[in-house]
Amino acid sequence: MLDMFVVMLAIPLVSGALLTVFGERAWAPNLNIIASGGTFLAAALLTVEIVTHGPRFAFGEQFFIDSLNIFFVTLTAFVGLTTSIFSGPYMKNEAAHGRLTIPRLRLYKSMYQLFMFTMLTALTTNNLGILWVAMEAATLTTVLLVSLYRTPASLEAAWKYFILCGVGIAQALFGTILLYFAAERVLGETGNALLWTYLVNAKAFLDPNIMALSFIFLLVGYGTKVGLAPLHNWLPDAHAEGPTPVSAVLSGLLLNVALYAILRCKVLADGAIDGNFAGNLMMGFGLFTLLLAAFFLSRQKDVKRMFAYSSIEHMGLITFAFGMGGAVANFAGLLHMTMHSLTKSAIFFAVGHATQKTGTQMMEDIRGLIRINPLIGWGLMLGTLAILGMPPFGVFASEFMILTHAMKYHPWATPVLLLALGVAFAAIFGKVQPMVFGETEAKRLPHAPAITPVFLHLAIVLMLGLYIPPYLTRWFQEAARMLG
Amino acid sequence: MSTALPLYAQLINLFAAVILLLAFAMLAQRRVLLLIDLFALQGFTLFLSTLVVAVKTGQHHLYWSAGLTLLLKVLLLPWILHRLVRKLQIKGEVEPLINIPTTMLVGIGLVIIAFNVALPISQLSHTITRGTLGIALAVVMLAFLMMITRKKAITQVVGFLSMENGLFLAATSATYGMPMVVELGIALDVLVGAIILGVFFFQIRDQFDSLDIHHMERLKDN
Numbered sequence: 001m002l003d004m005f006v007v008m009l010a011i012p013l014v015s016g017a018l019l020t021v022f023g024e025r026a027w028a029p030n031l032n033i034i035a036s037g038g039t040f041l042a043a044a045l046l047t048v049e050i051v052t053h054g055p056r057f058a059f060g061e062q063f064f065i066d067s068l069n070i071f072f073v074t075l076t077a078f079v080g081l082t083t084s085i086f087s088g089p090y091m092k093n094e095a096a097h098g099r100l101t102i103p104r105l106r107l108y109k110s111m112y113q114l115f116m117f118t119m120l121t122a123l124t125t126n127n128l129g130i131l132w133v134a135m136e137a138a139t140l141t142t143v144l145l146v147s148l149y150r151t152p153a154s155l156e157a158a159w160k161y162f163i164l165c166g167v168g169i170a171q172a173l174f175g176t177i178l179l180y181f182a183a184e185r186v187l188g189e190t191g192n193a194l195l196w197t198y199l200v201n202a203k204a205f206l207d208p209n210i211m212a213l214s215f216i217f218l219l220v221g222y223g224t225k226v227g228l229a230p231l232h233n234w235l236p237d238a239h240a241e242g243p244t245p246v247s248a249v250l251s252g253l254l255l256n257v258a259l260y261a262i263l264r265c266k267v268l269a270d271g272a273i274d275g276n277f278a279g280n281l282m283m284g285f286g287l288f289t290l291l292l293a294a295f296f297l298s299r300q301k302d303v304k305r306m307f308a309y310s311s312i313e314h315m316g317l318i319t320f321a322f323g324m325g326g327a328v329a330n331f332a333g334l335l336h337m338t339m340h341s342l343t344k345s346a347i348f349f350a351v352g353h354a355t356q357k358t359g360t361q362m363m364e365d366i367r368g369l370i371r372i373n374p375l376i377g378w379g380l381m382l383g384t385l386a387i388l389g390m391p392p393f394g395v396f397a398s399e400f401m402i403l404t405h406a407m408k409y410h411p412w413a414t415p416v417l418l419l420a421l422g423v424a425f426a427a428i429f430g431k432v433q434p435m436v437f438g439e440t441e442a443k444r445l446p447h448a449p450a451i452t453p454v455f456l457h458l459a460i461v462l463m464l465g466l467y468i469p470p471y472l473t474r475w476f477q478e479a480a481r482m483l484g
Numbered sequence: 485m486s487t488a489l490p491l492y493a494q495l496i497n498l499f500a501a502v503i504l505l506l507a508f509a510m511l512a513q514r515r516v517l518l519l520i521d522l523f524a525l526q527g528f529t530l531f532l533s534t535l536v537v538a539v540k541t542g543q544h545h546l547y548w549s550a551g552l553t554l555l556l557k558v559l560l561l562p563w564i565l566h567r568l569v570r571k572l573q574i575k576g577e578v579e580p581l582i583n584i585p586t587t588m589l590v591g592i593g594l595v596i597i598a599f600n601v602a603l604p605i606s607q608l609s610h611t612i613t614r615g616t617l618g619i620a621l622a623v624v625m626l627a628f629l630m631m632i633t634r635k636k637a638i639t640q641v642v643g644f645l646s647m648e649n650g651l652f653l654a655a656t657s658a659t660y661g662m663p664m665v666v667e668l669g670i671a672l673d674v675l676v677g678a679i680i681l682g683v684f685f686f687q688i689r690d691q692f693d694s695l696d697i698h699h700m701e702r703l704k705d706n
Contacts, residue, residue: 127666129665130665155688157703163644174624177654178605180662194666
């Protein structure tokens with residue numbers, strides 16, 4: 001029987017290679033969508049397999065799929081598919097406006113598929129070394145996408161992205177080396193000492209001193225990619241200067257996958273170290289990030305930059321939730337990651353079309369979206385309300401859970417959380433409202449924008465806010481339990 | 485530590501010390517081409533130290549990593565960097581943001597911190613080369629210092645690669661090398677990263693007519 005796991009990894013790899021060669025053909029954008037669709041289909045089938053038959057290995061023991069990562073895999077493949085649908089007309093419009101040439105579109109499509117490959121590899125690998133390699137490869141595939149427009153600002157953003165994430169990922173490698181060093185003393189000098197399934201069984205025997213140091217390096221290192229302060233500087237620049245589909249996948253996928261890497265390491269650190277060392281660190285970093293991002297939000301003039309800061313804010317909140325730990329907080333964290341991924345990419349889709357229509361990213365120059373294109377206007381408005389945590393959208397449910405859990409177990413953090421969320425609300429809503437409802441002169445785009453992904457995402461977020469199907473709840477609970 | 489260390493342990497400690505010295509030399513170096521040569525020399529020392537560990541422990545994959553180090557960090561990357569410098573006609577001098585004596589003093593402070601951080605861990609190590617963990621961490625920190633105190637894009641890259649040398653030293657000295665598949669992956673990432681940077685340099689130069697990252701300070705939150 002065809003192994004869906006192999007299919008899922010092979011499709012983006014092969015189509016990435018194909019698009020490198022044939023990316024300038026007329027059918028290339030369709031191949032990009034078909035490949036993403038195939039990846040999603042394979043991921044969905046794999047999910048069914050895991051849900052019915054339980055966790056499994058692949059390629060010996062190098063890859064491992066359980067209820068925690070299959071959940072991220074499905075989400076990643078889904079957002080990958082909708083972003084590729086969105087990027088079809090979007091990139092054609094960019095080319096029609098003369099901002100991109102045909103060879104750069106080819107680069108975009110092939111790198112997009114390779115990026116998906118690195119994300120899925122990072123999520124499914126059992127080897128913490130391979131996880132590192134895949135995370136670094138994810139930076140490498142996206143760095144040329146951030147500089148796709150070749151403007152001075154985009155080059156600067158890409159350079160910052162490369163150097164900051166390079167330094168961050170180097171810290172993570174040092175953390176991985178230390179982890180291996182600790183593991184090797186327990187598991188011996190076999191190749192198994194970096195395999196997560198082995199490590200999780202031996203976690204109680206790992207040396208706490210080394211694990212503490214290792215976790216600090218891993219948190220700071222992968223945290224750079226999550227966008228945790230103080231190493232978050234690359235994120236707003238990369239989101240603002242890169243093409244919008246890239247902003248959508250960076251926010252929707254890369255940040256999640258980096259956080260997933262931290263979570264895997266946290267499980268090991270928790271097992272080795274007495275007390276809530278890893279959790280406290282994550283709570284501190286998360287809260288600091290949340291607060292910093294909330295106050296930077298009000299100062300933004302560029303719409304993509306503002307929503308990039310909103311991503312940093314939400315990542316801070318999620319990190320805080322996982323830092324609290326326990327079944328409820330982990331559940332809330334996972335739910336919030338899902339909601340944030342879907343909502344934020346929907347917002348970037350809407351923002352992308354809006355900036356294309358108005359020809360600017362400056363918020364003061366974008367006005368009256370509701371008249372230019374009611375669907376884009378409503379998409380942006382609803383997306384904004386959703387990300388700000390308005391009921392009945394799903395973000396409300398997860399934020400509410402995080403807040404109540406914090407009130408119960410960490411009451412000192414509640415004022416900070418409420419302050420940050422309040423400031424963020426005022427900043428974002430005050431800026432988006434005139435963008436949607438103000439006065440404007442409109443112009444038509446040569447290619448009709450793809451609206452479906454925006455509303456598809458928002459519909460799911462709305463549905464999950466009102467009703468979470470029981471199988472999904474079980475799945476979330478299972479994953480939350482694995483995180484301890 | 486007793487005075488009668490076996491020869492291979494002495495050799496490894498010697499090479500680690502040389503790598504640290506070279507990190508300082510790179511920090512003090514003003515000329516771009518010489519900086520690249522120093523980087524190649526650091527890579528070569530790393531190759532020698534990995535080779536000694538490989539011979540001593542008889543682990544096959546360490547020969548592979550030693551070979552990869554020689555190929556990538558001593559031959560290929562310095563060659564690419566040399567070509568870039570000549571093709572892009574970068575001026576010989578690198579202008580540091582802070583003057584060199586101050587940088588060196590900060591560097592010494594970093595080494596002391598690194599040794600203190602690594603001390604409790606080194607004591608746990610059962611490998612002969614445990615003392616080198618502190619040195620490895622110091623090399624990483626010095627490379628980091630070089631990246632933040634230099635203005636030219638190419639010096640930042642050399643700093644980045646030198647940081648990778650430090651990490652590699654940590655991997656071989658503290659643990660006798662990571663599993664083969666991981667080392668291959670890391671080497672691949674470094675290589676692809678260097679190639680992408682090469683592409684990137686041309687893009688930067690076309691836009692700014694210079695590789696001075698001073699021009700790249702427009703993106704700010706105001």
